[in-house]
Amino acid sequence: MSNQRHFDLVSEREVRQAREHVAAEIAPLLRELIMRAEEVLGKDEQKARALRSKVRVIISHKATEELAKVDAQAQTLAEEKDAALGQTASQMEYDAQVQELEKLRKQRAQLMEHVNMLEKQGKAVL
Known part of the structure; x- marks a missing residue:
């Protein structure tokens, strides 16, 4: 078997014309694909904005719930503190009365x- 090399010579003008022809065929398709991609990206951006808003609302709601819990805990602690202070005050009054009684007994x-x-x-x- 013989192996032959075969070369076709093409002029630069023909190459340019072929390139221009391919570009002319592809350009409308590329424009259409770019427009579709931009539409899809726009829809995705809208969805992302909607999801961000939803997340903000959820976070805000959860933050409000957490603040309410913290406020309730603070209120409970304040009430417990007031009760403890009341007991402490009562205890202090009792101790003062006991001391006064001892003083009066000594005087007696x-x-x-x-x-x-x-x-x-x-x-x-x-």
């Missing part, structure tokens, strides 16, 4: 001793 004991001493002096004088 001293007065009793003083009365006993005066009675002894009175008997001694008689």
Whole structure:
């Protein structure tokens, strides 16, 4: 078998014409594809905007719920603190009353001793 190389010579003008012909055929198809792609991208952008808005609403709602929970917890803690302070105040009042009672008992004991001493002096004088 023989192997032959065969070359066709084409002029530069023919190459340019073929290129222009292909470009003329492809250009409308490319424009149409670009327009379709832009439409799809526009729709995708609209969907993305809608989803972002939905997420913002959901996040806002959840944030509001969390703030309400935190407020409720803060209110509960404030009430517990007030109750504890009330108990502490009551305890302090009780302790003050106990101290006052002890003071009065000591004064009574001293007065009793003083009365006993005066009675002894009175008997001694008689």
